[in-house]
Ligand code: SF4
Ligand code: SF4
């Protein structure tokens with residue numbers, strides 16, 4: 001047996017937040033461990049799950065400060081399990097993901113198809129297929145340090161999906177999508193790569209954001225931070 005700690009939250013309890021230790025079977029997945037605690041020790045323990053096979057993205061949590069899928073991760077002795085960051089905790093390990101989903105709308109992260117059939121080359125097909133592997137787990141959103149200071153940042157989840165459509169030859173309005181990500185978007189990323197490091201699907205939001213920056217430049221935009229830096233010292 002090993003011991004894991006779980007940060008629990010209940011809005012109507014005092015204190016509302018506690019860390020509880022549990023003994024669980026070694027070698028089981030975290031989701032199996034959580035299920036065993038819920039069925040044998042504490043039926044009030046609340047967490048999300050679905051497919052149990054890394055497909056639906058619903059079981060994402062943080063372990064020792066890193067985002068993981070509970071159905072894929074095998075806990076070690078002393079692990080601390082917490083809910084994802086930057087989303088209101090509803091109960092225990094369940095967060096309200098509506099804010100993360102709302103970033104998709106702000107980034108216009110959907111395909112506006114051309115009426116005529118577009119020619120899609122193998123390279124584009126491969127790229128858009130890879131990005132559609134996103135399982136909406138929000139691990140990248142939780143890992144992004146920009147949210148510590150700016151809750152309005154569009155973030156890796158929306159921007160990586162936006163690149164999928166901007167790069168798609170069937171997209172009817174790539175400029176509209178590029179316009180939508182200039183404010184609190186493509187230039188606000190620090191390129192730290194935390195999003196890429198935690199993605200269970202091997203998607204690379206950091207690279208996609210770099211591609212969006214290049215496309216933005218081609219469409220006449222420039223990095224507002226560089227513009228501010230460039231004028232420094234010219235006030236004489
Ligand atoms: S690379 Fe950009 S989007 Fe990704 S975690 Fe870092 S700041 Fe956030
Ligand atoms: S890009 Fe990766 S980490 Fe982000 S929501 Fe999709 S699957 Fe999860």
Ligand code: FES
Pocket residue numbers: 049050051052053054055056057058059060069070071072
């Ligand atoms: S339960 Fe579906 S990804 Fe873990």
